[in-house]
Amino acid sequence: MYSFQTSEVEISGLVHPDYRRSGLFTHLLQLAAGEAETRRIPKLVFIAPRSSSGAGPFVKKIAGYAYSEYVMELLHEGRPEAAAGADKVGIRPAGPADKELLIRLNQDGFQMTREDAAYYVESTLAKNNDNHTFIAEAGGEPIGKIGLILLGDTAMIIGFVIAPELRGRGYGRAVLFRTIRHIRQSLGCKIIKLGVAAANDHALGLYRSCGFEVTDANDYYECGTSSYSYA
Structure with missing residues (x-):
């Protein structure tokens, strides 16, 4: 969780491959949403790297698309x-x-x-x-x-x-x-x-x-803290 504004908190996470598809990430996400609600932060922002095959499909189930950012690296x-x-x-x-x-x-x-x-x-x-x-x-x-x-x-x-x-x-x-x-x-x-x-x-x-070139991209999804639910 990373909050640089009072109105939203960015959430990203990772589960070890051996423990995926066990509901662990969903549980962690619910804890994070609860913490945000306790702090009265109204919006959750989820970051889904395009290089991750699982992040996008998962996040689309719980939040709406907001915008995208390119990751650029100095290459020359x-x-x-x-x-x-x-x-x-x-x-x-x-x-x-x-x-x-x-x-x-x-x-x-x-x-x-x-x-x-x-x-x-x-x-x-x-x-x-x-x-x-x-x-x-x-x-x-x-x-x-x-x-x-x-x-x-x-x-x-x-x-x-x-x-x-x-x-x-x-x-x-x-x-x-x-x-x-x-x-x-x-x-x-x-x-x-x-x-x-x-x-x-x-x-x-x-x-x-x-000298920067695009090397990856992140898609951002948003939903209200109080309305968070996992479908």
Whole structure:
């Protein structure tokens, strides 16, 4: 269970092959739904990787399709001209003084309510060696933010937003290249991934220009916590 908003919780799970088809996952799912209801979280979001033959058919029985995301991995260096602006921007660790800025960026970038954006900011700013939030700057002024989750030798780029009034100026590509450089030089991760909405053609083009390619996809399904039942 992963909740980065007060209004929903993401659920994913796995049962050892030796114990499948025994009702174990259904029982775990009922426990998770009960916990979400106790916390007054109204929506359950289920993540079904397309690479899993069993996830999709199972989830379709209990929830409705919502949207899809591609998983992209950095597989080549990207177009040389795309990296030209990386030296014109910088990234620095976010701190408590950046809370209001981060709330506004999350509201603008992900259509969050202020309550959900504040909840997300509090959780990502909490001390966690595997979760990093950075403020992107140009000329000493904030232009956006970007986050990282570290899992072994893999860095997952998350929560990437450029301020709406500054979009279309090449800052997104520059910040992305600057972040890739930081991951390689300072964090030593060998694998760099990110997720992007399958319907977001602009973002897909941006990431491909930086060397990312689609390697998998996740389908998201939703249902109300109180109405959860297994058919």
